[in-house]
Amino acid sequence: MARAKSDNVLLPHQTDGTAFLRSNKYAALFDEQGLGKSKQVIDAIGAEIEAGNLRGALIACPNGLKSTWAAEIERFSSLSYAVFGAGRKARRTAFRSLRAAFYVINYEAVETELASLRALLRFKPMAFVLDESHRIKTPAAKVTKAILKLRSDATRRYLLSGTPVANKPDDLWSQIFFLDGGESLGSTPEQFRSRYGSSRGYKNVDDLREQLSTFSMRRLKERTIQLPPKNASRVHIDLGGHQRVMYDKMRNELALWVTTLDGEQVLKQAEVILARLVRLAQLASNPGLLDAGYHEAPAKFTALDDLLTTHIDQRSQKAIVWTSFVGNIETLQMRYSQYHPVTLFGEMKTPERDRAVQAFRSDETVRLLVANPAAAREGLTLTEANVAIYLDRTFNLVDYLQSQDRIHRISQTRPCEIVLLLANATIDQFIDYSLEQKHRLARFVQKDSETIGPADLTLSKPELMRALLWPSDGSTTHDQPAG
Numbered sequence: 001m002a003r004a005k006s007d008n009v010l011l012p013h014q015t016d017g018t019a020f021l022r023s024n025k026y027a028a029l030f031d032e033q034g035l036g037k038s039k040q041v042i043d044a045i046g047a048e049i050e051a052g053n054l055r056g057a058l059i060a061c062p063n064g065l066k067s068t069w070a071a072e073i074e075r076f077s078s079l080s081y082a083v084f085g086a087g088r089k090a091r092r093t094a095f096r097s098l099r100a101a102f103y104v105i106n107y108e109a110v111e112t113e114l115a116s117l118r119a120l121l122r123f124k125p126m127a128f129v130l131d132e133s134h135r136i137k138t139p140a141a142k143v144t145k146a147i148l149k150l151r152s153d154a155t156r157r158y159l160l161s162g163t164p165v166a167n168k169p170d171d172l173w174s175q176i177f178f179l180d181g182g183e184s185l186g187s188t189p190e191q192f193r194s195r196y197g198s199s200r201g202y203k204n205v206d207d208l209r210e211q212l213s214t215f216s217m218r219r220l221k222e223r224t225i226q227l228p229p230k231n232a233s234r235v236h237i238d239l240g241g242h243q244r245v246m247y248d249k250m251r252n253e254l255a256l257w258v259t260t261l262d263g264e265q266v267l268k269q270a271e272v273i274l275a276r277l278v279r280l281a282q283l284a285s286n287p288g289l290l291d292a293g294y295h296e297a298p299a300k301f302t303a304l305d306d307l308l309t310t311h312i313d314q315r316s317q318k319a320i321v322w323t324s325f326v327g328n329i330e331t332l333q334m335r336y337s338q339y340h341p342v343t344l345f346g347e348m349k350t351p352e353r354d355r356a357v358q359a360f361r362s363d364e365t366v367r368l369l370v371a372n373p374a375a376a377r378e379g380l381t382l383t384e385a386n387v388a389i390y391l392d393r394t395f396n397l398v399d400y401l402q403s404q405d406r407i408h409r410i411s412q413t414r415p416c417e418i419v420l421l422l423a424n425a426t427i428d429q430f431i432d433y434s435l436e437q438k439h440r441l442a443r444f445v446q447k448d449s450e451t452i453g454p455a456d457l458t459l460s461k462p463e464l465m466r467a468l469l470w471p472s473d474g475s476t477t478h479d480q481p482a483g
Contacts, residue, residue: 010039010043011036011225011410013031013035013219013224013225014035014036014039014040014043016217017029017031017037017040017044017217017219018040018043018044018047019044020217021040021041021044021158022044022047022048024156024215025155025156025157026156026157026158026179026180026215027158027159027179027215027216027217028133028158028159028160028161028164028175028176028179028212028215028216028217029041029158029159029160029216029217029218030159030161030162030164030216030217030218030446031162031217031218031219031224032162032218032219032220032221032405033162033163033401033402033405033409034162034221034227034405034408034409034410035162035219035221035224035225035409035410036410037131037160037162038068038069038072038131038160038379039072039076041057041129041158041160042072042073042076042077042102043076043077045057045101045102045127045129046077046079046101048127048156049079049101053125053155054125054126054127054155054156055101055124055125055126056100056101056102056103056124056125056126056127057101057102057103057126057127057128057129058103058105058117058120058121058126058127058128058129058154059102059103059104059105059129059131060105060106060107060110060128060129060130060131060147061104061105061106061107061131061132061379062106062107062131062132062135062378062379063106063107063108063350064350064353064375064376064378064379065131065132065378065379066083066084066104066105066106066350067083067350067354068379068380069081069083069102069104069131070083070104073102073104077101077102079101079102080099080100080101080102081100081101081102081103081104082100082102082103082104083104083105084103084104084105084106084109084113103120105117107135107136107143107147108143110143110146110147110150111142111143111145111146114146114149114150117150118149118150118153121150121153121154122153125155126154126155126156127154127155127156127157127158128150128151128153128154128156128157128158129157129158129159129160130147130157130158130159130160130161130175130178131160131161131379132160132161132378132379133159133160133161133164133175133178134161134163134164134166134171134175134398136148136174136175136178137166137170137171137172137174137175138174139173139174139189144174147178148174148177148178151177151178151179151181152181157178157179159175159178159179159216161175162401162402162405163397163398163401163402163442164446165441165442165445165446166396166397166398167395167396167397167398167438168438168441169196169202169205169208169441169445170189170192170193172185172192172208172212172445173185173186173189173192174189176212179215180215184211184212184214184215185208185211195207196208202441205441205444205445208445209444209445209446209447212445212446212447213447218446218447218448220448221408221409225410227408227409227410227412228386228408228412228413228414228415228416229415229416230404230408230415230416230417230418231415231416231417231418232417232418232419232420233417233418233419233420234419234420234422234432235303235307235419235420235421235422236422236424237299237300237303237421237422237423237424238299238423238424239284239299239423239424239425239426240299241296242287242294242296243283243287243294243296243298243299246283246287246291246294247280247283247284247287247423247426250276250279250280250283251280251426251427251468254273254276254277254280254468255465255468255469258273258464258465258468259465266464273464274395277395277427277467278394280426280427281324281392281393281394281426281427281428281431282325282392283426284300284392284423284426284427284428285298285300285323285325285328285391285392285423286298286300286301286325286327286328286331288327288331289325289327289328299423300391300392300421300423301332301335303421304321304332304389304391304421307319307389307419308321308336308339308368308389311387311417312339312367312368317367317385317386317387318360318366318367318368318369318384318385318386318387319367319368319369319385319387319388319389320368320369320370320371320382320385320387320388320389320406320407321368321369321370321371321388321389321391322371322372322373322388322389322390322391322393322403323370323371323372323390323391323392324372324373324374324392324393324394324396324399325372325392326345326346326347326372328370328391328392329343329345329370329371329372330343332370332391333370336368336370339366339367339368340363340365340366340367340368341366341367341368341369341370342356342357342359342360342366342368342369342370343356343369343370343371344356344357344369344370344371344372344375344376345371345372345375345376346372346374346375348375353375356369357380357382360382360384360385361382361384369382369385371403373393373396373399373400373402373403374396374399376403376406378402380406381406381409381411382406382407383407383409383411383412383413385407386407386412386414386415386416386417387407387416387417387419388403388404388406388407388416388417388418388419389419389421390418390419390420390421391421392421392428393420393428393431393432393435394431395431395434395435397435397438397439397442400435401439404418420432427467427468430466430467434467
């Protein structure tokens with residue numbers, strides 16, 4: 001049986017993690033992003049194959065990480081692997097590789113290949129690994145249902161995620177059901193909500209985190225490895241001119257509508273309200289996203305000019321600019337052409353994405369990456385940069401936490417800077433506040449902290465009006481959720 005490669009050196013926390021995975025039929029490795037979870041599971045499965053307890057592993061991951069997994073398997077193991085490519089023919093080719101030890105497939109293909117995957121898992125004793133397992137946080141999603149149909153066919157089941165509580169504790173149910181079939185957190189989402197609360201707030205959070213601790217392991221970078229510091233700062237920006245007029249008009253219209261709603265109506269209209277809040281975030285970022293006739297320089301772009309001059313021109317650093325809105329990416333790519341920027345966003349094909357990442361990492365003329373957190377938040381190591389600038393953010397906590405740690409992970413040798421651009425008297429301040437509240441609760445559930453965050457994360461009418469009428473002085477009363 002092939003052994004791990006001789007240059008495969010485990011750090012102490014990875015030795016412990018590998019042993020933990022080997023000793024459990026099902027387990028969750030919830031290490032903070034950047035601590036090398038894939039290496040630990042590759043080593044654990046390789047050791048179990050050598051011991052005769054397993055004959056392979058099926059790894060489900062985001063589509064953009066299939067090539068990353070292939071590279072990691074080659075780097076840390078001498079065992080064979082098959083990657084399920086795009087299209088049915090390519091996937092059938094992978095299925096014919098019955099002697100492979102590792103099979104790597106993207107989440108979206110699991111539903112299509114459900115019968116074949118079940119046959120594969122039943123053909124020989126295999127582990128089933130969910131990488132970035134928060135991808136199955138929604139019980140009603142087709143991908144989640146397909147994954148859960150296969151759980152009982154696997155000899156072992158493992159979860160990998162640095163952000164298992166992606167936005168709220170409910171996100172855990174599907175992931176943990178994959179492991180234990182409902183033994184710890186309930187056999188249905190309704191049982192979970194009955195025990196731990198949901199629509200009006202959370203309860204029994206101490207019990208929830210104790211349940212998790214029986215089959216999960218989580219380590220934080222700050223307590224585990226020596227990394228350079230990661231510092232976060234805010235740049236407060238005043239909107240001016242037509243941008244301010246456009247923002248205030250949309251905000252006032254939304255506020256007027258909200259005043260006509262009672263508390264129950266706010267809950268019922270939550271999705272519509274959230275969409276309109278995101279439109280406000282677009283206006284605070286770049287009105288051109290909503291109005292093709294807008295031609296002024298957005299206030300944040302002017303601030304970004306100065307930041308990139310400082311970090312790229314004066315300090316000779318590579319930089320990453322994160323924006324939640326794909327429409328900004330092309331605009332910024334043209335605006336900063338002197339830095340030969342590459343881009344990452346959801347519509348890119350995997351080969352194109354891989355070329356962009358490789359160019360940023362290895363081409364010294366490429367000084368800037370402009371990316372959408374939703375498309376590039378997971379699995380990538382981008383430590384060639386040590387500054388990440390957020391032009392804007394949405395209410396998605398996992399996008400923010402995962403993306404910022406692309407630069408702060410094993411192999412980083414320089415202090416890292418996280419810079420947030422916040423437009424004063426806009427939704428930006430409330431998004432900042434909301435992300436911190438989510439992060440505090442997540443940290444408590446994950447045992448990162450002994451200080452519990454707010455038990456109620458619902459958007460009530462008072463909170464909504466607070467979001468719309470945030471003070472104009474840029475003041476904040478909370479600490480930065482730097483991850």
